[in-house]
Amino acid sequence: MLTVERLTKRFAGGKGIEDVSFQVEKGEVFGFLGPNGAGKSTTIRHILGFMKPDAGRVTVQGMDSWQHQGQLQRVLGYLPGEIAFPEGMNGKAFLDFMAELQGCGNMARRGELIDRLQFDARTPIRKMSKGMKQKVGIVAAFMHAPPLIILDEPTSGLDPLMQKVFIDLVLEEKARGTTFLMSSHSFAEIERTCDRAAIIKQGRIVAVKDIHELQSMQRKIFEVTFVNEADAHAFAAARGDEAEIRKGHTVRVAVQGDYNAFLASILPYPVRNIDVFAQNLEDIFMNYYDQSEVLA
Numbered sequence: 001m002l003t004v005e006r007l008t009k010r011f012a013g014g015k016g017i018e019d020v021s022f023q024v025e026k027g028e029v030f031g032f033l034g035p036n037g038a039g040k041s042t043t044i045r046h047i048l049g050f051m052k053p054d055a056g057r058v059t060v061q062g063m064d065s066w067q068h069q070g071q072l073q074r075v076l077g078y079l080p081g082e083i084a085f086p087e088g089m090n091g092k093a094f095l096d097f098m099a100e101l102q103g104c105g106n107m108a109r110r111g112e113l114i115d116r117l118q119f120d121a122r123t124p125i126r127k128m129s130k131g132m133k134q135k136v137g138i139v140a141a142f143m144h145a146p147p148l149i150i151l152d153e154p155t156s157g158l159d160p161l162m163q164k165v166f167i168d169l170v171l172e173e174k175a176r177g178t179t180f181l182m183s184s185h186s187f188a189e190i191e192r193t194c195d196r197a198a199i200i201k202q203g204r205i206v207a208v209k210d211i212h213e214l215q216s217m218q219r220k221i222f223e224v225t226f227v228n229e230a231d232a233h234a235f236a237a238a239r240g241d242e243a244e245i246r247k248g249h250t251v252r253v254a255v256q257g258d259y260n261a262f263l264a265s266i267l268p269y270p271v272r273n274i275d276v277f278a279q280n281l282e283d284i285f286m287n288y289y290d291q292s293e294v295l296a
C-alpha cells in the first residue's frame with residue numbers, strides 16, 4: 001500500500017532524513033516513533049507528495065507521490081499535527097472545501113463522524129479550542145473513506161474520552177481494511193492500535209518492530225507468595241539468578257516468554273498469592289531511542 005524506498009532529503013547543516021525505507025501493508029496500522037526533530041514530519045511530507053526527494057522515492061498504491069501529488073489527495077487522508085485553517089471559515093465550510101479537494105461528497109459519512117466526535121461544525125474555527133479543531137481535522141481525514149490515512153500526533157489536544165472514541169474509530173477502519181501510518185509520542189496509543197512501528201532517530205530508521213514481538217520481549221515480574229517459607233527458599237534456589245527472595249515467603253522472579261516452564265516450576269509448592277508486573281513497553285522502545293548505531 002505504502003512503500004518508502006531509500007528516501008533521502010538533506011537540509012543545510014546536515015539535517016534531514018537519510019536512506020529511510022519501510023513498507024506498510026494494506027490494512028496495517030504502522031506506528032512512526034521518534035524524538036523531536038528526528039525526521040517524522042519530513043518523511044510524512046514526502047509521502048504526501050509535498051516535497052521532492054533528493055534521492056529515493058515514495059509510492060502509494062504504486063503511484064509515485066511526487067509525480068502524482070494531485071491524484072494522491074483522493075486516496076489519502078491526512079491529519080497534520082497542527083492544522084493551518086484558511087481564514088474566516090467555520091467547520092462546515094472547511095469540510096466542504098476539503099471534500100472538493102478530495103473529490104467526494106459523502107455527506108452521510110461526514111455527519112456520522114461529526115455525531116461521533118460530538119462537536120458543532122457551524123462554530124467559527126477561530127472560536128474553536130485546540131481539541132475541537134483536532135476533531136474537524138479528524139473528520140476531514142476520514143470522511144472520504146480513503147484507503148490510506150496518515151495521522152501526525154492524532155490525539156494531542158483530545159481529552160481521554162475522545163482519545164478512546166478516536167482509537168475505536170481507527171480500529172474500526174482498520175477492520176474494514178484501511179491502512180494507517182501514525183506518528184505518535186504516546187506509547188500507549190501505539191501499543192493499542194499498531195501492528196508494527198518504525199523508530200526514527202537523527203534522520204535514520206533505527207528499528208522496525210512488530211508490536212506483538214515487542215510485547216513478547218516484555219519481561220513480566222511475578223511475585224509469588226508461598227504458604228511455607230522453606231518452599232520459597234527451595235523455589236528461589238531452583239530458579240537461580242532470576243529469583244530474589246523479597247520477604248520470608250515471597251519470591252520475585254523475572255520471566256520473559258516461557259510461561260509454561262515458569263508455571264511448572266511453581267506447581268510443586270502450595271501458593272498463597274501471585275502478583276504480576278509487566279515491564280513497560282515504553283521502556284523497551286526507549287532502549288532503541290538511546291542506541292546510536294543503526295540496527296535495521
Ligand SMILES: Nc1ncnc2c1ncn2[C@@H]1O[C@H](COP(=O)(O)OP(=O)(O)OP(=O)(O)O)[C@@H](O)[C@H]1O
Nearest residue numbers: 011012015016034035036037038039040041042043
Ligand atoms: N524545510 C526545512 N529546511 C531546513 N531544515 C529542516 C526543514 N524541515 C525540517 N528541517 C530539519 O530537519 C530535521 C527533521 O525535522 P522534522 O520536522 O522532520 O522532525 P520531526 O521528527 O517531525 O520532529 P517533531 O516531533 O518535533 O515534529 C530537524 O532538524 C529540522 O529542523
